[in-house]
Amino acid sequence: MNRFEYVRADSVADAIRALEGPDAQALAGGTNLVDLMKYDVVRPRRVVDINRLPLRTIEAMPDGGLKIGTLVSNSELAWDRRVVKRYPLLASAILAGASAQLRNAATTGGNLLQRTRCYYFYDPSTACNKREPGSGCSAIGGVNRIHAILGASDSCIAVHPSDMCVALAALDAIVHLEGAGGRRTLSFSEFHRLPADRPQHDNTMRAGELITAIELPASDFSENYTYIKVRDRLSFAFALVSVAAALRIEDGAIVEARLALGGVAHKPWRDRGAEQGLRGKVPDQSAFSSCADAILHEAKGCGQNNFKIELARRTIIRALRQAAAGTPQDQADKVVR
Numbered sequence: 001m002n003r004f005e006y007v008r009a010d011s012v013a014d015a016i017r018a019l020e021g022p023d024a025q026a027l028a029g030g031t032n033l034v035d036l037m038k039y040d041v042v043r044p045r046r047v048v049d050i051n052r053l054p055l056r057t058i059e060a061m062p063d064g065g066l067k068i069g070t071l072v073s074n075s076e077l078a079w080d081r082r083v084v085k086r087y088p089l090l091a092s093a094i095l096a097g098a099s100a101q102l103r104n105a106a107t108t109g110g111n112l113l114q115r116t117r118c119y120y121f122y123d124p125s126t127a128c129n130k131r132e133p134g135s136g137c138s139a140i141g142g143v144n145r146i147h148a149i150l151g152a153s154d155s156c157i158a159v160h161p162s163d164m165c166v167a168l169a170a171l172d173a174i175v176h177l178e179g180a181g182g183r184r185t186l187s188f189s190e191f192h193r194l195p196a197d198r199p200q201h202d203n204t205m206r207a208g209e210l211i212t213a214i215e216l217p218a219s220d221f222s223e224n225y226t227y228i229k230v231r232d233r234l235s236f237a238f239a240l241v242s243v244a245a246a247l248r249i250e251d252g253a254i255v256e257a258r259l260a261l262g263g264v265a266h267k268p269w270r271d272r273g274a275e276q277g278l279r280g281k282v283p284d285q286s287a288f289s290s291c292a293d294a295i296l297h298e299a300k301g302c303g304q305n306n307f308k309i310e311l312a313r314r315t316i317i318r319a320l321r322q323a324a325a326g327t328p329q330d331q332a333d334k335v336v337r
Contacts, residue, residue: 002043018048020208026050029105032114064218070109070211092227093167095331099236109211116158129155130199145304151265156199160267161238169268170244170260179209192267221246226322226329234334239263241312243319254278271295283324292316
């Protein structure tokens, strides 16, 4: 681990000033950053501890939504009674991730900033465009079983690892940011980015910016929803494929659909055209199969991960069935039924 300056911020303004320096990183729960530093993957010159900032509340919004402070822990968020009642898809996705101990430490803002779990990204002795731009991508032609089937590029085929972010994508969350240039908001779909030829940039944050909150707009997906996570083992494993599905059904027909996939791309993956295609349809096998085909029509494997295309198709269909039936995946059981 490299030598670094440690700064403990007492206000948001202090944190922003400290983050303006070169190679500065914010420290909240540290569940990802500390690992990256220990593996010598990232070498910040300054670590800015933001844990004293007043960003640990969950506030009701006038429109019926919720505003979640960046330092709210994953456990606090998953078990908040308002989240459980009004946004159970989010609670379910959080409980599908990591372990209870990690959820107690990990924060809302930190979850958005997780780095990929690509084997080569974590190994500084190998070529990785995400870690060292221009060095190449060892996963292309290498061990790529867990890698992307959608939105990849010739520079990077890594995937985003978060479960929580998949649900936030489906719920059309809004990201609140603050930096030297002032405050701004981004839709969740705008926050993360695909790799293209700059895979070192996971998101569209500006230098020195801080995530201050995540906003959940009012929604009506508390009945017909599910979060399915397919993985190599039933606990403490990242998704090979995950699906957050939410439907609004009236008079036997789908009037609104939300679908987001994890484990398949550099960011949580949504296809709004495929969602639109479900509107007005009877929630049955034919509609769900057509939706899965639409989402995956440009999916492409890299050899070892070819199986993920069919796995994603089946998981999408299973998730839509569960959501339509109002029988969400049990995250305590974890077995997909």
